[in-house]
Amino acid sequence: MADVADLQDEGEKVAPSSAVMGAGVQSVDRALGILEVLARTGESGVTELAVELGVHKSTAFRLVATLEAHRLVEQTSDRGRYRLGMGILRLAGATTARLDLVQEARPIARQLAVDTGETVNIAVLSESSALYLDQVAGTSALQPHNWVGQHIPLHATSNGKVLLSGLDEAALDAALGKLATYTPHTITGRAEFREELARVREQGYAVAVDELEIGLTAVAAPIRNAHGDVVASMSVSGPSFRLPEDRLDEVLRLVVGAAREVSHRLGWGHR
Amino acid sequence: MADVADLQDEGEKVAPSSAVMGAGVQSVDRALGILEVLARTGESGVTELAVELGVHKSTAFRLVATLEAHRLVEQTSDRGRYRLGMGILRLAGATTARLDLVQEARPIARQLAVDTGETVNIAVLSESSALYLDQVAGTSALQPHNWVGQHIPLHATSNGKVLLSGLDEAALDAALGKLATYTPHTITGRAEFREELARVREQGYAVAVDELEIGLTAVAAPIRNAHGDVVASMSVSGPSFRLPEDRLDEVLRLVVGAAREVSHRLGWGHR
DNA sequence: AGACTGCGTTCCGTCGAGCGCAACACGCGG
DNA sequence: CCGCGTGTTGCGCTCGACGGAACGCAGTCT
Incomplete structure (x- = not known):
């Protein structure tokens, strides 16, 4: 079950680039993948993220929206790109404290x-x-x-x-x-x-x-x-x-x- | 700033105590809920997390395992409880930098x-x-x-x-x-x-x-x-x-x- | 202006991923 | 020893997440 079914050969090179991925709950895996991409790039658009993960635009959007609801990501402006948010800092504070x-x-x-x-x-x-x-x-x-x-x-x-x-x-x-x-x-x-x-x-x-x-x-x-x-x-x-x-x-x-x-x-x- | 929250009137059986929840991709929502619970309690077992989220034990386990694969949580020992991990700190570093x-x-x-x-x-x-x-x-x-x-x-x-x-x-x-x-x-x-x-x-x-x-x-x-x-x-x-x-x-x-x-x-x- | 291309966003029908169930392995205390 | 509590693992059924396609909006090229 190692390889993820990448059925679409849309032309874009399917590069898993880097990350764990492929282990565990798929959607969560992808969502966390988004966080890692954002940590690496600093800022990305939905389309960009979708390509990076090898998923459809709408899928990436739904994931990023969920992350946003929990304040783990935020968008630079309405209808703008996304970046890591304050929720991460809250979690980090709780982490070091423990x-x-x-x-x-x-x-x-x-x-x-x-x-x-x-x-x-x-x-x-x-x-x-x-x-x-x-x-x-x-x-x-x-x-x-x-x-x-x-x-x-x-x-x-x-x-x-x-x-x-x-x-x-x-x-x-x-x-x-x-x-x-x-x-x-x-x-x-x-x-x-x-x-x-x-x-x-x-x-x-x-x-x-x-x-x-x-x-x-x-x-x-x-x-x-x-x-x-x-x-x-x-x-x-x-x-x-x-x-x-x-x-x-x-x-x-x-x-x-x-x-x-x-x-x-x-x-x-x-x- | 459309709120995504109020599409459905909560069919939840147990009160999820606190957190956003109920908006977005379900499994991701739950996974992030786990992070928030861990941030609050500092340390929890799978069963504990399961009741907190109102899901089955096995579900909570799969979610927490996925989080662990990404280093966002870690267990205190083999077969032990879970706490927030170093991955969070890595993300936090990328956050403050940006x-x-x-x-x-x-x-x-x-x-x-x-x-x-x-x-x-x-x-x-x-x-x-x-x-x-x-x-x-x-x-x-x-x-x-x-x-x-x-x-x-x-x-x-x-x-x-x-x-x-x-x-x-x-x-x-x-x-x-x-x-x-x-x-x-x-x-x-x-x-x-x-x-x-x-x-x-x-x-x-x-x-x-x-x-x-x-x-x-x-x-x-x-x-x-x-x-x-x-x-x-x-x-x-x-x-x-x-x-x-x-x-x-x-x-x-x-x-x-x-x-x-x-x-x-x-x-x-x-x- | 107008056509065009890109973006983020939304809706909807489908099908497979993720769910709950139940059984498992292990540790502890009576 | 058994019962009760963990965390962990297969397994079928179903509902939730997925991709396709269309929308609204901002730039940009013609």
Whole structure:
């Protein structure tokens, strides 16, 4: 039952593009597919969505109208295109409020932000990129433009390195695409990157200076669950001029300590 | 703005407690209903969800399984209960990145935070409570515990007053439940509160000193869209001792100016 | 202007997808 | 052990979701 009956050869190339699809309740599947398309494109019309899903225009419309009734999507104007709506944010608020990872990590992250004066982030691995779960602003006015929910490349960030360091060889290969170059300091050699990961594993922390963006420095340490797996990563990041070499040692000590504290609260080292 | 709602007079057997429901594609409607229930309860079992929606267990299971395939829900353990998942957060990231309100407001909010030294929030009206969309921390270490996605009572906050001031009588009645008392300064009289709203409308800003919490002061101004409707509210809040009467004038000037600037960027006053 | 092409939206008849039923596998407590 | 509670799975019947086609409206080309 793998292939969906695509009987219409209207001429349009039937490209399932990307998504799970094909598993579960058909109409719900399609509706969620719409959300994913909108997340990717930012904004789409009914016709566009219909082509993307390989369904009739009217079908796409009915689905999107249902989503709209629940405020998960909204249209830019009457008779306009569609985009993701506020309902998503409401759900997201309820999600983070309940995730015990965020729950446990938040007070510690806040203290870390106060101690270092820089921005603290918590990220998890999600489909070959880093998903930022939470962010606590530093005391300085100069803040990074990241935001919860953003996708960040794994090989050019301290968080990414930490998260990858917890994977075995097979999973690593799957998660690691090609290593894009962002700055002259980005590590792009595969062998070289594996060495870096070994170093991270050994040291228990990761550093990235100017690797994603010139002038941006970040350090990160792993958060482990009761089984000892790396489930998340906690980082401190800020402008490189505020995080010079001689200050990094101090910051590293704080980050590693904070991450270990969260790990303990999640049950690591108990039993 | 045709309402899709009233085509049929509810043949439902059991009261679906709360939610939109009854409009659009049935199975999608139910699936989204599940998300809303999970957002409310935090965690539920299949059977529980089934009775909540008034459907058969197996139906609820199939729906929740589809949601799980898209990572919008996850189960606490194999054969365990269900809760909202990371997929929601991914969608939320894509949402905030594209919502032009947040997009436009963020740099201005940040500047306002720098100028005042206090925390800036942006909130919208969402089902008879305030939904906080964005937050920029002030320069001081002492920060409020709020977070994006939280629901806050409308009648005891400056943001809430501003948002309510944009409604007509009918909508106001619908949005306003009973006026709970939080502190001795909370306005609880209905007539009194309407006078306060009239003042807010006239002045173009709202103030709340010790009304939600003793020691917490906040001021807010409306953000308008191209049609002139109040779509959001921007506030500055901090400890009352840092925001004494004689400083409020200055802060108010800044807030009103910032909110007006955002409104302009959203097309207000243009043509 | 007028024809034309694209959009989002609506109506309707049909047929297969999704529903409820019932049976299943498992965990718990009496 | 049995009963009762989960979450999970096949299976036929039926009703709800689907695609086709037409509509109203906005631009755009001729």
